[in-house]
Amino acid sequence: MAGKKLDVVIVGGSLTGLLHGVVLKRLGHNVRILERSTSLNDQGAGILAREHLQNFFSKHDLCNLPFYVQADPRIQFLNKEAEIIKVWKAQLRMTSWDNVYYRLRANFDGFESDYVKERPLEDKSRNGNVSYEYGCTVTDLKYSDGLVTLTFERSGGGGGTLHADLVIAADGAGSSIRRMLYPNVERKYVGYAAWRGTTVESEMSDQAKTRLTTCCNYFNHKDGHMLLYTIPGKNGSLQPGERLLNFVWYCNYAEDSPEYVDLLTDTDGHKHRITIPMGKMRPEVWSAQKDYAKSLLPAPFSEVVVKTRQPFVQCITDVSAPKAVHFEGKLLLTGDALCSFRPHVGASTNQAALNALQLERVMKGEITLVEWENVCLQYAELTSLTGVTLGRWNQYGLWKTLSSAFWLAKAYLVMYITKLWR
Numbered sequence: 001m002a003g004k005k006l007d008v009v010i011v012g013g014s015l016t017g018l019l020h021g022v023v024l025k026r027l028g029h030n031v032r033i034l035e036r037s038t039s040l041n042d043q044g045a046g047i048l049a050r051e052h053l054q055n056f057f058s059k060h061d062l063c064n065l066p067f068y069v070q071a072d073p074r075i076q077f078l079n080k081e082a083e084i085i086k087v088w089k090a091q092l093r094m095t096s097w098d099n100v101y102y103r104l105r106a107n108f109d110g111f112e113s114d115y116v117k118e119r120p121l122e123d124k125s126r127n128g129n130v131s132y133e134y135g136c137t138v139t140d141l142k143y144s145d146g147l148v149t150l151t152f153e154r155s156g157g158g159g160g161t162l163h164a165d166l167v168i169a170a171d172g173a174g175s176s177i178r179r180m181l182y183p184n185v186e187r188k189y190v191g192y193a194a195w196r197g198t199t200v201e202s203e204m205s206d207q208a209k210t211r212l213t214t215c216c217n218y219f220n221h222k223d224g225h226m227l228l229y230t231i232p233g234k235n236g237s238l239q240p241g242e243r244l245l246n247f248v249w250y251c252n253y254a255e256d257s258p259e260y261v262d263l264l265t266d267t268d269g270h271k272h273r274i275t276i277p278m279g280k281m282r283p284e285v286w287s288a289q290k291d292y293a294k295s296l297l298p299a300p301f302s303e304v305v306v307k308t309r310q311p312f313v314q315c316i317t318d319v320s321a322p323k324a325v326h327f328e329g330k331l332l333l334t335g336d337a338l339c340s341f342r343p344h345v346g347a348s349t350n351q352a353a354l355n356a357l358q359l360e361r362v363m364k365g366e367i368t369l370v371e372w373e374n375v376c377l378q379y380a381e382l383t384s385l386t387g388v389t390l391g392r393w394n395q396y397g398l399w400k401t402l403s404s405a406f407w408l409a410k411a412y413l414v415m416y417i418t419k420l421w422r
């Protein structure tokens with residue numbers, strides 16, 4: 001792939017799609033992003049900016065604005081009385097989905113937003129042409145004679161087919177491209193769901209703010225656990241008071257139990273499979289969860305929950321593809337489409353950044369596509385097993401954690417032996 005100017009189509013215009021789009025256009029390739037939604041904004045979720053995402057921004061972000069909250073350097077565990085019972089040192093950088101999305105849009109197609117008000121200055125002469133198209137759902141892919149042919153539908157009607165030298169499948173955990181390639185690979189619900197939401201820092205009591213600070217806070221309880229941390233506020237503000245307290249509260253629900261069905265049934269009576277989006281949760285379901293929060297959680301945690309105006313729920317699932325490279329290197333599965341992690345590791349965007357940065361090396365002729373795939377699959381395997389182990393440990397305790405801990409230890413051992421062998 002090195003050296004040739006390519007026509008690239010990226011399926012999915014969320015974070016993984018954009019991370020790849022920025023890299024490829026800066027290398028001079030023409031990039032067209034097709035995004036199924038008619039708009040993407042305000043996902044209201046916290047993102048941990050880990051090492052590969054930080055590297056990506058140091059290298060490719062021309063906006064030059066700070067984009068994360070530098071958290072107090074620790075993770076603290078609280079008991080029901082809100083006393084600190086354990087502290088781990090950790091240097092975490094917390095950001096938000098919106099903040100990352102708009103910054104990537106600014107770098108990809110100069111999109112102006114309240115997050116990034118000015119187009120970044122860049123030398124356009126070396127860039128490829130770009131387009132970001134909402135409302136385009138890719139419905140089919142074919143490969144022959146070194147070209148991939150995509151079929152897509154436009155939301156307002158129309159659509160068509162187009163050809164690409166390279167297709168990046170960045171269509172998320174529910175990837176239809178992965179399903180076309182591997183019809184037997186299933187996305188499986190793992191037995192618990194995450195309640196999520198945010199509250200503006202200024203609306204919190206002084207007592208709660210003093211206890212929580214900007215560090216990452218944990219509370220473990222029977223059948224679940226919750227974490228709480230500070231992320232940028234409206235339009236990416238990092239001002240104390242304007243920032244948001246973001247919570248993720250994991251609760252166990254047996255599949256198809258009445259509670260589970262109730263949780264996933266929205267205000268219109270529609271039963272969702274994985275997510276209840278913001279604004280769609282039935283008031284009685286939210287009200288019951290707030291009562292549960294008041295009876296169970298330490299005061300600062302329940303305060304954040306009770307003051308949250310736009311809660312949403314995501315059921316936790318596992319899915320991964322066995323390979324990343326398809327169609328003789330013309331179709332690459334990336335990000336959540338390749339492997340979707342449990343959120344405990346806070347690593348999905350990190351994986352996407354790793355995939356994109358390694359692809360840049362392939363394009364520059366520094367590594368082969370086979371090496372790219374090995375790096376991506378190894379990261380996916382180790383991180384996914386870590387997520388499963390952490391999730392089971394926190395939700396179910398030691399006994400249900402043993403098998404995944406064994407597979408994780410084995411995967412690390414294989415990695416070290418392979419390194420020594422080389």
Ligand SMILES: Cc1cc2nc3c(=O)[nH]c(=O)nc-3n(C[C@H](O)[C@H](O)[C@H](O)COP(=O)(O)OP(=O)(O)OC[C@H]3O[C@@H](n4cnc5c(N)ncnc54)[C@H](O)[C@@H]3O)c2cc1C
Pocket residue numbers: 011012013014015016017034035036037040045046047048136137138139170171172173174175176194196248314334335336337343345346347348349350352
């Ligand atoms: C509780 C929870 C906490 C999380 N916390 C973190 C965290 O701390 N750190 C972190 O890095 N990540 C976190 N994540 C994960 C993160 O939200 C994303 O999963 C991650 O950014 C990777 O996204 P993606 O772009 O690969 O997939 P997605 O965000 O799912 O995007 C896929 C895109 O493809 C589009 N699409 C789908 N099918 C088609 C099609 N056929 N044609 C065209 N477009 C299509 C979709 O509309 C969507 O926009 C968390 C997730 C959860 C559930």
